[in-house]
Amino acid sequence: MFNNTELFKAAFIEQLVSRLGKSLEEATAGDVYQILGVLVRERIGRHWAQTNETYKKQQEKQVYYFSMEFLIGRLLGNNLLNLGVLDTVRDGLLDLGWDFQEIEEQEQEAGLGNGGLGRLAACFLDSLASLQYAGHGCGIRYKYGLFEQKIVDGHQVELPDNWLQKGYVWEERRADKRIEVSFWGRVEISEENGRTIFKTADDEKIWAVPYDIPIIGCGRPHVNTLRLWSAESAVDPAKLRVHGEDGYYKFLDYNRSVESISEFLYPDDSRYEGKLLRLKQQYFLCAAGLQSVLRTFEKLGLPYSQLPCKVAIHINDTHPTLTIPELMRILIDEKGYGWDEAWDITIRTVSYTNHTLLSEALEKWPVQMVRELLPRVYMIIEEINKRFCGMLLERYPSQPDAVSQMAIIENDQVKMAHLAVVGSYSVNGVARLHTELLKQDVMKPFYELFPHRFNNKTNGITHRRWLLHANPELGVAISESIGTAWIESPHQLLELEPFKDDPAFRDKCMSIKRGNKLRLAEYIRQKQGASVDPDSIFDVQVKRLHGYKRQLMNILHIMHLYNDIKDDPAAERVPRTYIFGAKAAPGYYLAKCIIKLIHVVADAVNKDPQMKGKLQVLFLENYSVSLAEKIIPAADVSEQISTAGKEASGTGNMKFMMNGALTIGTLDGANVEMHQLLGDDNIFLFGLRSEEVQDYYKYGGYLARDMYERDPRIKRIIDQLVSPGPFCCHELEFGVIRQSLLDHNDEFFVLRDFGDYAKTQAAVDRAYLNPQAWAAKSVINIARSGHFSSDRTIRLYASDIWKIQPVGRQLEG
Numbered sequence: 104m105f106n107n108t109e110l111f112k113a114a115f116i117e118q119l120v121s122r123l124g125k126s127l128e129e130a131t132a133g134d135v136y137q138i139l140g141v142l143v144r145e146r147i148g149r150h151w152a153q154t155n156e157t158y159k160k161q162q163e164k165q166v167y168y169f170s171m172e173f174l175i176g177r178l179l180g181n182n183l184l185n186l187g188v189l190d191t192v193r194d195g196l197l198d199l200g201w202d203f204q205e206i207e208e209q210e211q212e213a214g215l216g217n218g219g220l221g222r223l224a225a226c227f228l229d230s231l232a233s234l235q236y237a238g239h240g241c242g243i244r245y246k247y248g249l250f251e252q253k254i255v256d257g258h259q260v261e262l263p264d265n266w267l268q269k270g271y272v273w274e275e276r277r278a279d280k281r282i283e284v285s286f287w288g289r290v291e292i293s294e295e296n297g298r299t300i301f302k303t304a305d306d307e308k309i310w311a312v313p314y315d316i317p318i319i320g321c322g323r324p325h326v327n328t329l330r331l332w333s334a335e336s337a338v339d340p341a342k343l344r345v346h347g348e349d350g351y352y353k354f355l356d357y358n359r360s361v362e363s364i365s366e367f368l369y370p371d372d373s374r375y376e377g378k379l380l381r382l383k384q385q386y387f388l389c390a391a392g393l394q395s396v397l398r399t400f401e402k403l404g405l406p407y408s409q410l411p412c413k414v415a416i417h418i419n420d421t422h423p424t425l426t427i428p429e430l431m432r433i434l435i436d437e438k439g440y441g442w443d444e445a446w447d448i449t450i451r452t453v454s455y456t457n458h459t460l461l462s463e464a465l466e467k468w469p470v471q472m473v474r475e476l477l478p479r480v481y482m483i484i485e486e487i488n489k490r491f492c493g494m495l496l497e498r499y500p501s502q503p504d505a506v507s508q509m510a511i512i513e514n515d516q517v518k519m520a521h522l523a524v525v526g527s528y529s530v531n532g533v534a535r536l537h538t539e540l541l542k543q544d545v546m547k548p549f550y551e552l553f554p555h556r557f558n559n560k561t562n563g564i565t566h567r568r569w570l571l572h573a574n575p576e577l578g579v580a581i582s583e584s585i586g587t588a589w590i591e592s593p594h595q596l597l598e599l600e601p602f603k604d605d606p607a608f609r610d611k612c613m614s615i616k617r618g619n620k621l622r623l624a625e626y627i628r629q630k631q632g633a634s635v636d637p638d639s640i641f642d643v644q645v646k647r648l649h650g651y652k653r654q655l656m657n658i659l660h661i662m663h664l665y666n667d668i669k670d671d672p673a674a675e676r677v678p679r680t681y682i683f684g685a686k687a688a689p690g691y692y693l694a695k696c697i698i699k700l701i702h703v704v705a706d707a708v709n710k711d712p713q714m715k716g717k718l719q720v721l722f723l724e725n726y727s728v729s730l731a732e733k734i735i736p737a738a739d740v741s742e743q744i745s746t747a748g749k750e751a752s753g754t755g756n757m758k759f760m761m762n763g764a765l766t767i768g769t770l771d772g773a774n775v776e777m778h779q780l781l782g783d784d785n786i787f788l789f790g791l792r793s794e795e796v797q798d799y800y801k802y803g804g805y806l807a808r809d810m811y812e813r814d815p816r817i818k819r820i821i822d823q824l825v826s827p828g829p830f831c832c833h834e835l836e837f838g839v840i841r842q843s844l845l846d847h848n849d850e851f852f853v854l855r856d857f858g859d860y861a862k863t864q865a866a867v868d869r870a871y872l873n874p875q876a877w878a879a880k881s882v883i884n885i886a887r888s889g890h891f892s893s894d895r896t897i898r899l900y901a902s903d904i905w906k907i908q909p910v911g912r913q914l915e916g
């Protein structure tokens with residue numbers, strides 16, 4: 104039906120009539136979207152089943168990526184791209200009078216993640232399927248995704264993201280595969296034939312119902328599954344005899360509390376809070392996911408000692424760590440294994456990725472909460488801890504500190520990262536620097552104990568979404584120059600490098616960039632009425648708002664530029680448009696103040712006639728995957744300016760590089776590896792190195808107030824935060840920002856790095872003045888970005904951690 108435009112159009116019209124009873128003239132854009140979804144599902148249904156059959160027949164080892172977040176974004180365009188029919192569909196729709204972009208916009212995006220961690224999970228699924236690995240996702244089907252951000256008078260307001268409101272074409276509810284999950288209760292211990300039996304009584308049972316989303320690989324028919332769990336009441340209302348008003352309300356309460364488990368995604372990242380509902384969500388995912396994994400495994404008819412050969416469970420950060428004691432519980436209580444054998448199976452099945460070094464993000468659950476909610480699981484955690492501490496005591500008999508430092512349960516808290524390291528065979532960081540810091544600092548004693556478990560897997564991004572789909576013209580230009588092999592083997596983008604000296608290719612790249620900038624400008628005009636100069640440098644910082652990411656340094660620098668222009672209005676300037684996009688966690692007050700500050704500065708700058716043609720500042724509301732796809736291809740400059748040692752990897756940095764933006768950044772996360780690939784000439788580095796930052800934290804010696812007193816530029820902007828003038832804000836005290844910098848000694852070294860940042864930004868201006876040299880650098884960035892395809896990352900996870908191979912070509916046909 105997609106083989107050529109005519110066939111597609113015929114199939115499309117036929118579905119429109121038979122499904123919706125509408126003629127072409129009556130169809131809305133929403134209808135067109137719906138029908139395309141149906142057509143895609145029909146086309147892949149057979150391949151989906153075939154993929155699963157092949158797995159079964161060949162007894163393939165299956166990887167399950169357990170994650171509380173999957174930031175999938177829209178699927179229509181990417182699915183058509185991966186099926187190789189995007190152009191056919193686009194042309195066919197055009198014949199029928201529809202613009203494909205308008206149709207794509209109909210899709211409510213699945214924003215089931217906060218940021219980097221969830222988006223990484225989504226990129227990994229795309230690579231797993233495209234490389235034909237047997238790898239699936241396992242997550243939660245939140246009724247509400249990450250909140251929608253509205254800006255009202257410069258303040259962030261959060262609205263619920265009711266993404267399922269109109270239904271979701273890509274999911275398949277599989278009620279027959281539902282699974283029982285139980286909470287609360289008490290453990291009854293008894294003896295049977297000399298064995299100790301553990302049973303949980305008076306527990307509360309609920310259903311986990313799976314909704315499956317097909318994950319369509321690129322190029323070949325290969326379809327994996329993302330299984331998202333939804334919580335449903337396990338009380339059958341038909342059988343329920345409700346006694347009186349009281350019983351009725353009790354039933355409603357129970358229902359509400361069950362459904363709340365998969366109701367919403369917690370909107371915090373990088374800050375842990377010990378909320379009961381979040382713990383329930385985590386256990387819900389682990390328990391449902393595991394049972395469903397084991398169900399599939401049991402069909403092979405193998406003993407559980409074979410589990411590690413047939414199943415790999417990967418936990419995305421510590422959020423799904425309860426998988427470890429839950430697997431122990433099933434093996435011991437339900438399958439009758441002894442402790443040692445169960446432990447051996449468990450730690451050979453589970454692997455773990457750490458995504459953060461921030462101590463405030465490390466999960467620690469209060470013992471009492473875990474014990475009450477999950478009594479049997481808690482007993483097992485206690486036993487794991489007891490045995491682990493016993494081993495530590497033997498190993499470090501004279502160092503009682505070592506034991507308390509590494510214990511899983513300490514100070515009435517369960518430390519999930521410790522449980523994850525102890526209960527898995529592989530622990531990886533997400534960029535080289537990050538892994539080194541894990542080994543040498545945050546997890547040092549664990550590294551000394553289990554050196555072979557630790558490894559690095561530098562993050563990646565799918566070039567299919569972030570280059571081919573988001574920047575199709577660039578994709579075509581690349582293929583016209585070096586052929587299409589790079590699409591399958593993105594490292595072959597390197598062949599583009601010689602074209603940096605080809606004036607025609609450079610012009611082509613620059614004109615594509617300009618086109619992307621014009622499109623973004625048009626979006627901005629429509630959304631907020633601002634007109635943007637496409638010939639200015641588009642300087643972009645888009646990511647979650649967080650102290651360590653230092654949006655504050657960026658906006659303070661813009662205030663400084665404003666002052667500078669005011670002081671010398673006649674001086675020549677390279678025009679720049681600063682673009683921000685960022686959501687703040689709803690309870691993160693300082694982050695919200697920074698959003699307000701960006702708006703206040705934007706207001707002052709944009710309305711000042713002296714700034715015209717020189718400086719403009721924009722904040723784009725509701726940063727999301729689909730907005731990222733519009734912004735990133737239009738960027739000239741990518742801001743990756745976190746305090747060194749704080750950003751585990753970053754993945755936005757890679758997306759910008761792949762789209763030809765030049766990075767201004769610190770030597771943090773994967774920027775370090777970008778720098779190594781690019782050399783000093785093709786990236787703008789500044790700021791403290793991570794060792795210098797560590798030394799300040801360890802030995803002191805930094806006084807933010809000195810910076811303020813010694814650097815008149817800094818003094819001026821900081822004073823402007825709290826005094827009448829262009830950046831004065833009556834509704835809100837920017838005093839807290841000033842306090843965080845001066846009274847709390849500038850935790851993230853904003854003022855310390857300010858001078859170097861300003862100097863480096865000036866160097867960016869100078870570089871932009873030579874368009875040919877700039878274009879050459881941009882081409883080099885694109886050419887060397889293939890390294891950051893998540894295909895590379897996934898191949899390494901597959902070979903080093905999961906020990907799996909691509910399923911091969913037997914699926915074809």
Ligand code: 26V
Nearest residue numbers: 219220371372373374458533750751752753754
């Ligand atoms: C923590 C919490 C705390 C409790 C509430 C919900 C929640 C959600 C997420 C997190 C952990 C966030 C960790 C994270 O997103 N790390 C990012 O991972 C990216 C992918 O590896 C990486 O590129 C970023 O540098 C890193 O910040």
